[in-house]
Amino acid sequence: MTEIWRLIDMRIENAPTQMAIDESIAYARTRGETPNTIRLYGWNPSAVSIGYFQSLEKEVNLEECERQGVDVIRRITGGGAVFHDYNGEITYSIATPEDDPKMPRDILASYELICGAIVDGLGTLGVDCEFKPVNDIIAGGRKISGNSQTRRHGVMLQHGTVLVDSDLRKMFQVLRVSDAKISDKMIEAVEDRVTNIRRYLEREVSFDEVRAALITGFEETFDVTLEPGELTSYEEDLVKSYRERYRSREWVHKR
Amino acid sequence: MGRAEYKVPGGKLLAAETEIEDGVLVKVKVTGDFFMHPETAIEDLEAVLTGIMVDDLEAEVIRFFEGREVTLYGSSPEDF
16 A cells, blocks of 8 residues: 655745744654645745845845845755745645655755656656756756755755746846846846746646646655645644744844 | 855855954854755854854864764865
């Protein structure tokens, strides 16, 4: 019989809540309070998430975020800045024990395996992509997904973005790619480096298609059945407490 | 306040903001899009480096990584 993991499917929340949910699941998993879990989710309002170690002001155009109503959050995971476009992006997360038989202990190997699930899933849509170390997935030489992982208290948590139809122009207005003023010429250069599924396939792509593809990718890669579920009340309580930290100026402006 | 940036081959950014008085590192903040487990080790590293002589920086950084269970992914202690 195939192993069952929990799927929390397309719960749409604001940035502090999404980050609090991922951390809550990881912590609950540590305590044996919850099963291995995969989440697919969206951010409302749209938000920029930055890596744990990143300098907020160097990476994010805060004025532009304010102007466009884009939220800003610091993750507990390292890595780079991501624009989570409510209309154009699906985020996933996966939490398992570090010593789960299906999860490599080695960090690179675990990135490879998890990103491989995304690659396989997107492959079913016709997106020919590959994992590019350290933590990207690229299609046609351009980034289509960014991923970041943490390990704490014996649990591996990885989350990442899958660009479905993200507004790439807006992405580079809210992210500081360089101090130079964003010109059309620069946008072109940036569009050479990043893409999304719609642009790659040159057709309309629904969130539903992408989420189904990702579920297939995860189920096949990990040989599990993903069973839709909800957070436990234990996790929901943790979310309420963690969310306050993620909201705090002290956390967001930490670096 | 000084700022130095270094791109690890493969693309990760390591930046350090430092304040130096009379050869002593009085303030240091390390930022970038690298990965370090546990993440909070960065605060330990900054604490260890604050107050040391600038000339001892390299040795102290190496000693830090040798002395505890810190895993870097996508960069190495030498990059720091």
